[in-house]
Amino acid sequence: MGRQPCCDKSGVKKGPWTAEEDKKLINFILTNGHCCWRAVPKLAGLRRCGKSCRLRWTNYLRPDLKRGLLSEAEEQLVIDLHARLGNRWSKIAARLPGRTDNEIKNHWNTHIKKKLLKMGIDPVTHEPLNKPQKTPSEHDPEASLSSSQADPTSESPANTHQPNNAHADEYNSSSSSPSASSAENCCSGRDESTVLLEYICSGGGGDDDQSFLMDSLWVDESQPAGPPTFDVSPKENPSGGGGGDVAGLFPSWPDENESFSWLLGGQDYGIHDFDGFDCFGDDGTMSILDGLDLEMTDKIF
DNA sequence: AATAGCAACAACCGCCGACCG
């Protein structure tokens, strides 16, 4: 009856991922790519649902993820985007390099929502709370979005700092996806988003800076604003026995010390899981992982 | 020191749309 379950529930493990499982998934995807997620757990030797593997990869294991709390600027951007898009977390996430929809959604629910309420702003409508209540349909972010699309000049609190209405169409037609992968996108995306990200992280604040930030995100849709991407398509196994240069599969970070910090990336293993590997700088990034290969990842985990 | 309550976040679930045969 109805839909076929995404996987055979029997014998499928649920709950938090272990370091061992992560290792298997990373190794598998880096060496084989993910032809189809349903097949991944079987081929990778995981007792997990394919969907669960995809989620784990896209939300936590992807090398291009940025971890840690959202900066003020990022948070402001999320608020602004939410005012336009509503709960379209994936669309919002596409505008924040290295952030996932799940992460932003969680941050919204736990931090930003409260912050806005505290400021007397309705997190749904983005209007002052003391305003007369509107009907549910008027609260519909979808409706507000489409109305602003239909009439880019329409004034609403949500649009008060829209940087340039001329970008609305680009914005709406944006198809940039964190998972889109091509070598070209990888590099260009990296350059654009990194400059922006570095700006954000450098603490660029103030209204002018904020508008700069927004402008930066709106312009030049031909250069996807999404996170740096990487090619996880199946690679020929160079040696037939592993040991390929996995680092080559990753975006080319300018600072190689930075390259594998994602492995730390806020994972729950705890620092104790890395006992014996005195390879972290003061900033918590790994420093001895040059030329990381699969054998090395075995050691890491 | 114990524990209850809360906050934060990771993960799951079900639905939907795109795609393909």
Next chain:
DNA sequence: ACGGTCGGCGGTTGTTGCTAT
């Protein structure tokens, strides 16, 4: 045109860690 499969999305729940009592 239709049905099946798959990936993606958003909402919700479960778990863990922290803080207050």
